[in-house]
Amino acid sequence: MGELLIFGFIFYNMQQEPNQLVDHLFRTEAGKMTAVLTRLFGFKQHETAEDIVHDTIYQALKEWRFRVPENPTAWLYRVAKNKAIDYLRRENRMAEISSELKPLLKSEYTLPTVVNFYFNENEIADSQLRMMFAACHPAIPEEAQIALVLKTLCGFSVEEIARAFLSNKDSIEKRLYRAKEKIREANIQLDVPVGNDMQTRLETVLQCIYLLFNEGYNSSTADSVIRKDLCYEAIRLCLLLTENPNSNLPETNALLALMCYNASRFDARIDNDGLIVLLQDQDRTKWNKELIQKGQYYFNISSAGNHISTYHLEAAISSMHCMAASFAQTNWKAILGFYNLLTERKPSPVVLLNRAIALSFAESKQAAIAEIKKLGSLQNHYLYNAALGDLYFDIGKTDEAKVYYETALKQTHNPQEHELLNKKLALTSSKPNTGRP
């Protein structure tokens, strides 16, 4: 737990947002309580668990207006436990309970003890892991997995999820409904897998966390508060996986390292006006050294064993950037080497595009242009055209650069990207070449 608190402070003190820290701890507790109550009742009664948590939070908001209790977490747990016990004692409720704990919840000898027991620290972590593996079951579509994780484990409201995904309440609700239906239909158990199962199931869980983090890190439209929350949640969930010996595998640590490295640049990437600051222009003193150190720490752990995952390679690339004293001192040869390994495992167009950009620094702009032009499937993506625009600009072919920038402008609706592309476009008409922004 200590480790998570440290992350909370590193993460949120980056921009001194004390209120947000409190809000966030509140939300995290809601996620924990939902996981525990769902574990107690069985997934079929997941909505009941959510209702109890909702009532608990509502009661807290009402009563805390007059006096905030000394230990808010303990207060929340006590109220949630009592509500759960009341619920279970009410007539005819038992038939709906599907967990293996049912006989113990039915007996007055054990009901209070068992409810109490599952609210202890270790069991809370275990309940969250079980929920994570159920929500990230391969049978559930990826986008639904992320929505379900945010709703059940991170205490996000449907509105907040919609805001994070630039979607609306209705479609998020549909997504959640389908995911829950799938868990019920396929009778997915709230278990932490063991043995060989762990390896395959962990893959989907890590992928979901990776996407969750990228949604927060790269989504250029959602507001920065919610984006930071997504990144923090991804780190928190991955940290939970490292705390269980079964899921604490090298790739888990590699993903955690990758997220720490990238998160260290979170604030330096955006200037005071909310505009994107490119890697070459970032003030490296603004990079969060504590997160870089955390990244190093987990990256070292991840090197145990022989298996190299894509997370290892992406973490290695990110660490090369973190280590470089300046943009000019970046070890592009090494980065290109990691990209070459990465493309063998994950030859996605975006990876290939990034490899080509590394190539442009490690070898030559012309070679990079040739590589990018092979990526036909990306032609309609603004990143493709923006990258070509940059490269043509760098070799002095401003007319070509102009055409590519103009195409890129039509392919993104994000105001920050627009601002950046317009700046670049303006430079194509002002000679001599003074270097692109």
Add this chain to the structure above:
Amino acid sequence: MAEFLLLFRGAAAGHGPVLSPDEREAQMQRWMNWLGDLTKQGKMLGAQPLEATGKVIQGTRKTVIDGPFAEGKEIVGGYLLCKASNWDVAVEISKGCPILEHEQGTVEVRAVGQM
């Protein structure tokens, strides 16, 4: 697999020793451990403590008598219905019952009969 009813006597509510909150919690924990193990083995079918007061309805006239109708230590204070392959196993299960931590505590084991 046969079913057995275990009847606990000797520490019904209000008749057992007075416990501090900590002792009470420790006692609850022992019940939890015992019944939790049986649940894991799939042997637990149901268990409840019983209050010390009650009523007895008797005979064709259905006379209703208020309790208490037995001496304190004779009152049934709770029960467990469980599965066990034979008498030996049922007796072994009974030996784990926390009621036996009291000198007066007894567990009466009865096999579920057929009619």
